Amino acid sequence: MLFGWKGTTHIMASANGVASLQGKRPLFSFGAIADVQYADIPDGHSFIGIPRYYRHSLLVLQRAVQKWNNHQKIKFVMNFGDIVDGHCPKDQSIDVVKEVVNEFEKFNGPVYHMIGNHCLYNLPRDKLLPLLNIPSIDGRAYYDFSPIPEYRFVVLDGYDISAIGWPQDHPNTLEALKILREKNPNTEKNSPDGLVGMDRRFLMYNGAVGKEQLEWLDGVLQDATKLKQKVVVCCHLPLDPGFTSREAILWNYDEVMDVIHCYNCVKVCLAGHDHQGGHSVDSHGIHHRVLEAALECPPGTDAFGYIDVYENRLSLVGTDQLQSTDMCFNP
Numbered sequence: 379m380l381f382g383w384k385g386t387t388h389i390m391a392s393a394n395g396v397a398s399l400q401g402k403r404p405l406f407s408f409g410a411i412a413d414v415q416y417a418d419i420p421d422g423h424s425f426i427g428i429p430r431y432y433r434h435s436l437l438v439l440q441r442a443v444q445k446w447n448n449h450q451k452i453k454f455v456m457n458f459g460d461i462v463d464g465h466c467p468k469d470q471s472i473d474v475v476k477e478v479v480n481e482f483e484k485f486n487g488p489v490y491h492m493i494g495n496h497c498l499y500n501l502p503r504d505k506l507l508p509l510l511n512i513p514s515i516d517g518r519a520y521y522d523f524s525p526i527p528e529y530r531f532v533v534l535d536g537y538d539i540s541a542i543g544w545p546q547d548h549p550n551t552l553e554a555l556k557i558l559r560e561k562n563p564n565t566e567k568n569s570p571d572g573l574v575g576m577d578r579r580f581l582m583y584n585g586a587v588g589k590e591q592l593e594w595l596d597g598v599l600q601d602a603t604k605l606k607q608k609v610v611v612c613c614h615l616p617l618d619p620g621f622t623s624r625e626a627i628l629w630n631y632d633e634v635m636d637v638i639h640c641y642n643c644v645k646v647c648l649a650g651h652d653h654q655g656g657h658s659v660d661s662h663g664i665h666h667r668v669l670e671a672a673l674e675c676p677p678g679t680d681a682f683g684y685i686d687v688y689e690n691r692l693s694l695v696g697t698d699q700l701q702s703t704d705m706c707f708n709p
């Protein structure tokens with residue numbers, strides 16, 4: 379069963395005791411922001427005409443960091459990827475990535491980054507991952523951490539199998555190009571023209587989680603189950619077709635969700651990439667929340683937030699364009 383924004387209200391209203399929980403202190407809180415996509419270039423538009431404020435997005439990030447620091451109880455920050463836009467002049471890429479990372483580092487605590495397609499348009503993995511402090515072996519960008527013993531965060535690498543970011547002759551590039559050739563007959567592989575239904579996701583700016591990463595995910599979820607941990611899965615690319623554009627979803631979202639659905643430990647999946655944002659609950663009761671993009675806030679407005687984590691819910695407190703969302707689940 380799937381819920382949209384109205385569904386969210388319904389969940390809140392129907393979950394007995396939510397109101398009485400409001401006064402309870404969270405176990406911990408963390409900051410969240412997606413798709414800053416900064417570039418020192420004039421404002422522009424997305425391919426469907428939505429305005430993009432490339433310079434203003436850095437101000438959104440600065441205000442976010444200030445707010446997280448003022449809050450004083452934000453344990454860490456999750457950046458959902460795409461920190462620099464693909465239109466950033468390539469001779470500026472390294473400096474601009476460093477500039478944005480530097481803004482994140484003004485936060486008084488750890489910042490966990492994930493990579494997005496726009497990051498990879500600017501820099502190859504071997505240059506990008508060290509700048510983002512992503513622990514990596516052989517260019518992999520997936521990892522997990524446990525902020526408190528009861529919770530585990532899993533960060534997936536949605537561009538593991540991808541035609542961008544790896545060297546051109548890398549097996550992962552070749553595998554991605556093979557998938558695109560089979561699934562997308564267009565010469566322009568970022569065009570969904572003629573693709574029907576869920577097949578519209580087979581675009582070059584998306585990617586897949588590879589076999590090794592799937593096995594790693596299975597192992598982490600098995601371990602989390604043993605340790606009775608609740609898991610939050612984070613990925614730049616959304617994993618649920620519920621309220622996400624079909625053009626924005628992970629190529630093998632179904633394989634990833636099949637692994638996740640083998641366990642009961644995953645409660646919430648968080649993503650970026652689909653700038654309009656959204657919220658759905660899948661057939662196993664897992665919440666999927668795609669965060670609205672910082673890039674698309676009209677000047678003077680914001681899109682960032684923080685998430686209060688409780689035993690049986692995650693409560694996203696959004697600013698301006700980022701909608702607040704209560705995500706209740708069985709503990």
Ligand SMILES: [Zn+2]
Nearest residue numbers: 460494495651
């Ligand atoms: Zn993206």
